[in-house]
Amino acid sequence: MSLETVTALDALRARIGAWKREGLRIGFVPTMGNLHAGHHSLVELARRHADRVVASVFVNPTQFGPNEDFARYPRTPEADAEGLRAAGCDLLWLPSVETMYPYGADRAVRMRVPGITDVLDGAHRPGHFDGVATVVSRLFNQVQPDAAAFGRKDYQQLAVIRYLVRDLAFPVELLPATIVREDDGLAMSSRNQYLSPQERALAPVIHRTLLAMREAAVAGSSRAAAEAAASAALAQAGFAVDYAVLRRPDLTEPLDGEDGERVALIAARLGKTRLIDNLEFAMPAR
Numbered sequence: 001m002s003l004e005t006v007t008a009l010d011a012l013r014a015r016i017g018a019w020k021r022e023g024l025r026i027g028f029v030p031t032m033g034n035l036h037a038g039h040h041s042l043v044e045l046a047r048r049h050a051d052r053v054v055a056s057v058f059v060n061p062t063q064f065g066p067n068e069d070f071a072r073y074p075r076t077p078e079a080d081a082e083g084l085r086a087a088g089c090d091l092l093w094l095p096s097v098e099t100m101y102p103y104g105a106d107r108a109v110r111m112r113v114p115g116i117t118d119v120l121d122g123a124h125r126p127g128h129f130d131g132v133a134t135v136v137s138r139l140f141n142q143v144q145p146d147a148a149a150f151g152r153k154d155y156q157q158l159a160v161i162r163y164l165v166r167d168l169a170f171p172v173e174l175l176p177a178t179i180v181r182e183d184d185g186l187a188m189s190s191r192n193q194y195l196s197p198q199e200r201a202l203a204p205v206i207h208r209t210l211l212a213m214r215e216a217a218v219a220g221s222s223r224a225a226a227e228a229a230a231s232a233a234l235a236q237a238g239f240a241v242d243y244a245v246l247r248r249p250d251l252t253e254p255l256d257g258e259d260g261e262r263v264a265l266i267a268a269r270l271g272k273t274r275l276i277d278n279l280e281f282a283m284p285a286r
């Protein structure tokens with residue numbers, strides 16, 4: 001299968017317009033490149049829900065904070081294109097910063113998603129999720145997909161996109177994708193490549209701690225006790241913990257004894273590398 005690459009909006013619109021006139025359904029996978037097996041699984045998921053799959057690679061300046069290094073974000077264009085082609089992607093959308101932000105990133109019209117963007121990762125990375133919502137809105141307008149795949153690993157990002165799609169009535173079906181894990185439980189992430197061998201050996205403690213949080217919650221532990229035990233276990237293993245929390249799917253705080261859907265979320269740093277992971281589960285009715 002061949003992969004066509006387009007860098008101009010006119011060419012993208014022409015290609016997608018032709019597919020739509022043929023009655024084909026368009027699946028979309030937005031990425032920032034440096035792709036790994038987790039991204040490839042998003043393409044495969046989109047493929048199962050669409051006739052043609054478009055992926056974008058765009059390192060989005062508006063979602064980087066002043067202390068986060070946009071310029072040093074890894075760019076691996078050849079490997080990305082090869083991986084996308086092998087996974088079954090039909091079209092690679094590769095916009096420049098000027099194409100994405102014609103007035104410049106500093107003068108761009110911005111999305112502001114209230115509430116959900118200010119907690120957890122949003123509190124640690126102010127403005128990050130507004131930048132994500134800003135670029136995803138543009139990408140949806142450019143690609144006009146029928147369905148779009150997002151990983152469940154970036155749980156808060158998925159929650160923000162759900163809010164955005166509902167609030168702005170984007171006619172896009174969201175396809176949340178299962179977290180892809182290494183054999184030892186570590187969630188796949190572009191950031192894993194920065195871990196030293198010692199840090200890499202410790203990193204699966206995050207997944208084990210999520211499993212312990214679920215076990216404690218289902219067994220009837222209070223939320224505060226389960227969260228405190230998780231933070232202590234991570235700190236003991238050598239992590240600097242940003243948060244280890246139990247939340248409802250909309251990221252609000254559940255009451256003790258409340259049943260329903262739950263998600264355990266962890267963000268913790270090993271050396272300079274910040275890792276995030278989560279585990280979704282249901283609380284039994286009591």
Ligand code: PAF
Pocket residue numbers: 030031032058060063132135136154157
């Ligand atoms: O998850 C990502 O890679 C990015 O946040 C996204 C959704 C492509 C927006 O830049």
